[in-house]
Amino acid sequence: MSKLQVILTADVAGQGRKGDIINVSEGYAKNFLLKNNKGIVATAEELKKIENRKKRDEKKAEEDKQKSIEIKKQLEEKKLTMIAKTGDNGKLFGAITNKEISAEIKKVFGMNIDRKKIECTIKSLGEHTAIVKLHTDVKAEVSVIVKG
Numbered sequence: 001m002s003k004l005q006v007i008l009t010a011d012v013a014g015q016g017r018k019g020d021i022i023n024v025s026e027g028y029a030k031n032f033l034l035k036n037n038k039g040i041v042a043t044a045e046e047l048k049k050i051e052n053r054k055k056r057d058e059k060k061a062e063e064d065k066q067k068s069i070e071i072k073k074q075l076e077e078k079k080l081t082m083i084a085k086t087g088d089n090g091k092l093f094g095a096i097t098n099k100e101i102s103a104e105i106k107k108v109f110g111m112n113i114d115r116k117k118i119e120c121t122i123k124s125l126g127e128h129t130a131i132v133k134l135h136t137d138v139k140a141e142v143s144v145i146v147k148g
Contacts, residue, residue: 004029005042007050012038019050068135071111075132079143080104086125086148096122096146101130105142122146 003023011017012033015024021042024033033039040046082104085093098118105113113132120130125146132140 002026006033006039007042007046008033008039010038021047021050065135065137068138071134072132072138072140074109074111075105075140075142078108079127079145080108081145081147084125084146084148092123092125092146096144098130101142101144104144105132120144 002025004026005021005023006029008016008018008020008022016022022039029039029041034041080101082096082100084096087093098115098120101118101120102113102115105111113134117133118130119133120128122128122130122144125148128144128146130142130144132142134140
């Protein structure tokens with residue numbers, strides 16, 4: 001029984017993830033992986049294509065990280081000031097949510113930051129810190145001042 005080297009073009013349970021190079025029996029490769037477009041035969045040409053794609057992806061990831069670092073610097077330079085309704089005792093009615101902080105960032109910095117990337121719920125007056133996830137390795141700490 002001969003083995004065949006196959007590059008996966010989709011995740012295959014028990015075999016590997018998309019882009020992995022695996023050794024499988026010829027029958028499994030021909031009758032399942034190739035037939036169902038879940039893999040391609042690993043020729044020198046295909047391996048070179050994958051290598052080039054990986055280099056391109058790494059370069060793009062590095063560029064994205066650098067952009068995120070620039071955005072982080074901009075966000076951490078200024079403090080956001082937000083006005084909220086308060087009760088007699090100085091407590092907020094409700095809370096300031098990540099959605100409101102996202103809108104304020106858009107207004108002050110002109111940047112669209114998805115509210116799902118902002119971690120924070122503010123329930124009192126004063127200065128607070130909102131964490132903004134810009135990249136897997138880059139998080140910005142934005143100061144938010146809440147006034148009544």
